[in-house]
Each structure stands twice: as C-alpha cells, then as structure tokens.
Amino acid sequence: MAAWGERLAGVRGVLLDISGVLYDGGEGGGAPIAGSVEALARLKRSQLKVRFCTNESQKSREDLVGMLRRLGFDISEGEVTAPAPATCLILKERGLRPHLLIHDGVRSEFDQIDTSNPNCVVIADAGEGFSYQNMNKAFQVLMELENPVLLSLGKGRYYKETSGLMLDVGAYMKALEYACGIEAEVVGKPSPEFFKSALREMGLEAHQAIMIGDDIVGDVSGAQRCGMRALQVRTGKFRPSDEHHPEVKADGYVDNLAEAVDLLLQHADK
C-alpha cells in the first residue's frame, strides 16, 4: 500500500462518523472512545474542515449533540448531517405522509410532518420499539398501499453499545422488504445523496474529503463510491475480518480516531 503521505495528499476536509468513532452508546448515555475527545479538539484547531455524518436515528440532532457535549466533544448541531432531517425534506418534496416506526427520542424531528392517513412508512432505529406489534402495524400499512413506499433511515446491520452488539435498522428494513415484496429507499449512509449533501455543506469536492468510520460498508464503501477516500477505525463495530472484506478496501486502517488525526495532521493538505 502507498505511503500515508500519498494516500492523504490533498485532503482538505474530514467527515466523521459518530457512533463507534467518537463514542460507544449504551446505558447512561455511553462512553467516549479513548483519545477521541482530544483528537477531535486537535482536528478542529487544524486547517481541515470538519463535519459529522451519522446514521444516528434514535435521537434528535439536539439530543445527540447535547449528549456528546456532555461527554466533552466540541460539536454543534449545525455541523451534523443526519438522516431524520434529510427524510423530512424528502417527505415534504414528495407529499408523503408517513406512518412512523421510530424511537421516541427522534420523534421531535418529525413535529412538522403530517402523519394523518399515511401513504408511506418511515423506519428508523427504533430499538425496543421494534416490538412485534409495531412491526406488524408498519407491515399492514404497507400492504394496504397500492404503491408501498418504505423509507429507511440507514441500513446498518448492527452497532456496538457498551453492553455488546445491537441489531440496527437494516435488519428490520430487510424484514419489511421481504414480507411486503418491496425495496426500501435508504436515507443516510451509504446513500450517495446523503454523502453529497454533507460535502455540499462543507463546500468541498469529493476528492478533497475523507470519511472516517467504523463501518466497512456504510462508511468506507459508501464514501468511496462517491469519490471520497475513507479510513476505517478499529473501534466500535470494527471486526478484524473487515480488513479482508471481499469487496471493500479502505484507504487505510487505523487503531482509533486519535491515530487517524495524527496521520491527517502530518500528511493532509500537503
């Protein structure tokens, strides 16, 4: 593999995944990943542009940012690209009235959305809200529609909490796709539209940006397909087999965000 200097040449901005890179979620709000608070602070003091690109769909951006700030991270709401606000834009543009299968923590993002007489289903990481009853209700709404539309906030397989691996929205999206014989539209990583909106908000071209994430598919492959570079951290949901993924090869693997920032500050934008 080429030297780091070559791999990171010309990088002017960094897109950061949140869960598994900054912190691991879990009981009591979760815990920062060792070194990440300081690494983010160093990154923000540099000349590199920084934006956060998350599939977090259990919490509103306000709650997410509040929680991260309490953990010590330098982050504000305006710096976060998240799937719930992106979904609201789509719903309004297309005149869609959703049945919401979502976590209560993110419901406030949909306050301005008309949910009467639903003509689509929106599914997000509902956590304990993925009861049989709630899944069955979403299924029944879809089966009643002539043209069933299912919007999924991300399609992650699982994520890591302090207590262990947890099923993510992608598993439940697949369940509804199979039961209804339909294909969901994914809003969030790895959808190219989602990465592009984050790039627009940074004011950078894809080749000038690098994604740092713990998900070899959602983060690394998704960003690369958009023309960005991508590093995978060995924290969060990272598994050693990711480094031998049959289809995806990151532009680099680093132990954690701290190592990624060390390398970026040393080699980027040279």
Added chain:
Amino acid sequence: MAAWGERLAGVRGVLLDISGVLYDGGEGGGAPIAGSVEALARLKRSQLKVRFCTNESQKSREDLVGMLRRLGFDISEGEVTAPAPATCLILKERGLRPHLLIHDGVRSEFDQIDTSNPNCVVIADAGEGFSYQNMNKAFQVLMELENPVLLSLGKGRYYKETSGLMLDVGAYMKALEYACGIEAEVVGKPSPEFFKSALREMGLEAHQAIMIGDDIVGDVSGAQRCGMRALQVRTGKFRPSDEHHPEVKADGYVDNLAEAVDLLLQHADK
C-alpha cells in the same frame, strides 16, 4: 388450461395445508373457513389418502390438533407433518444445541433437546415473542459462533388471522440473515426434504400426490418443485395477484377447500 379431468388424473393422495385452508387463526383460537369441516370429512371418506403438511410453529402438534378437533375437523396427531418435530430430528442428528427463539406454545416439542451452551439458533413463528430484546439475543448468540447455524421453521412472509395479515417467521429470518451475513436453513415448506418426508409418510410418489394450500410460494411452488401437483385456494392469505405470479402457476385455482374436494372426488384417481 387443460380440463380438470386431465389435471387431476392419477392423484391418489392429498396434502393439506392447515392455516388458511382449514381455518383462519386469531383471537379465541380462530374460525373454520366456510365449508372446510364438511369438505375434509368427505375427503376422508373417499379412497384418497390424506395428510396435513403445515408450517405451524406457534403450537405443538398436540395443541394444534386439539384446537382443530374442537372446531370440528377430523384430524389426529399422527396425520400431521410439522416443522418442530422435523427440527428436533436435525438437531439430534447433527449434535446441535439450540438457542430457541420460539413461541411458548411450541416449547414442549423441544422438551428433550439440550439447550445448554448453544451452538446454533432455532427461529420459529414467535409472534409477540419477536421483541427487540429476544431478536437481539438470538443475533448475539449467532455473532459469537465461529460457524453460525440458523434453522428457521418455515420462511413464510405473512399469514392471515381473523384480524388481518400477520408477519410470519420468514421476515425475522431475513432480519437475522442480513444482520449476521449468513443464510438460514429452512425446515418446513417449501424445503423439498419436508415435502418428501410427508410423501414417505403417505407411502406415495410425488406424481401421485397433490398439495392444497393458500401460499403460492410455500405451498404451490414448493410442492411443484418436488414433482407434485398443487392447487391454490382463494382463502387465507390468497391475494388476487397470486394468479398472475411471475414465476409460479398453480395446477388450478379454487375458491376454497370445498371446491377442491368436489373436483378431486369427481376427477382424481380415474
């Protein structure tokens, strides 16, 4: 399409699906489908062999048969091919110790199975048991295994209860397949082994038997792939679009079991 006489020539035995053909499940045990009690009685008085081939995995065979007898059906336990007993045979043959994600109603079928220190997961139609917590536990067990084995009792998309369509085990099987990056082994319809075991128990060759079911894939396509003929009833989960399925064409469509039995008694084994 050929005349019924031609289509039913040489039939010597009938495999009957239960849910959606004999009765629709639901609150209070469900209700017989109009005409089915009498149709089954007539069929059993004929010279045709009769066996029941079900993917029912919420109830033990004992409870299922007891419930059907209370609804007036002439059925006994020894006449039923069901996935739970078939699964127990597989577990014993392969030395598998399952983590069980199943309905309490079928748990007694697994009484003789060692479930300590699980090295596989068995998933059945758990109904309300498909909580996030239970799904996550099954997921975590699979992710801990070096060679994850997932046995699924059927892979139905949904079934019909008196209150409406209900998500079936197949949706949750797909969720675990996706989350773990594995493929489940299906025990039950449409698995060829399952149909073959039912044929063995009737002592018939595939070309001598006909399946009657409400599921265009699980019943009709599954039986046809084994060399049987198959009728779809327009009861249970039948939907008009099934008659224009892109890949599956039943040997006939009938309004209900009563019509199927009329035709069979008139034309079969001639």
